[in-house]
Amino acid sequence: MEYRQLIAEDASAYWELRLEALQNSPEAFGTSYEEAIQRDNPIERVKNNFKIKGNYTFGAFDQDKLIGMVTLVQESSLKMKHRANIFAMYVSPTGRGKGIGKALMELAIIQAKESKEIEKINLSVVSSNEAAKNLYLQLGFNVFGKEEMALKVGEIYYEELHMELILK
Secondary structure, eight states: OEEEEOOGGGHHHHHHHHHHHHHHOGGGOSSOHHHHHTOSSHHHHHHHHHHSTTEEEEEEEETTEEEEEEEEEEOOSTTTTTEEEEEEEEEOGGGTTTTHHHHHHHHHHHHHHHTSSOOEEEEEEETTOHHHHHHHHHTTOEEEEEEEEEEEETTEEEEEEEEEEEOO
16 A cells, blocks of 8 residues: 555546545535536646645555545634644545555644644544544544534434534
């Protein structure tokens, strides 16, 4: 397994995995698959996102195939630069249960610590996703809030837990 920060050349592989994530786990993401496929120039958007200062996307590759990803985005405003958010955490079903998600999250946490500016990481997780919730708790995240009816997929509502990891 190879783990590394994604670069512009990885944009197509990232987009393919992102669409898989949105189809396989619609309750885990704020964006729907239907919205994602309507975007103009998604590969170019991904390439541009990879270049933004304070935006770090890490990937897990199994024999050159991207099977896991996580994005850490530092807040940009002066009063919130000490915070970052985790987005787009996903591991393909074939890679689950092998520690890939933990390794990706650890890379994001290391990056946050190395930034010298980030002191806190926030994330949201659907409360019914026990594996993800347990991983975040194991890594030291704490729940600081619960949002009822945070997402609606079809006619089903999902509750989200808001979690934080204080780095300092």
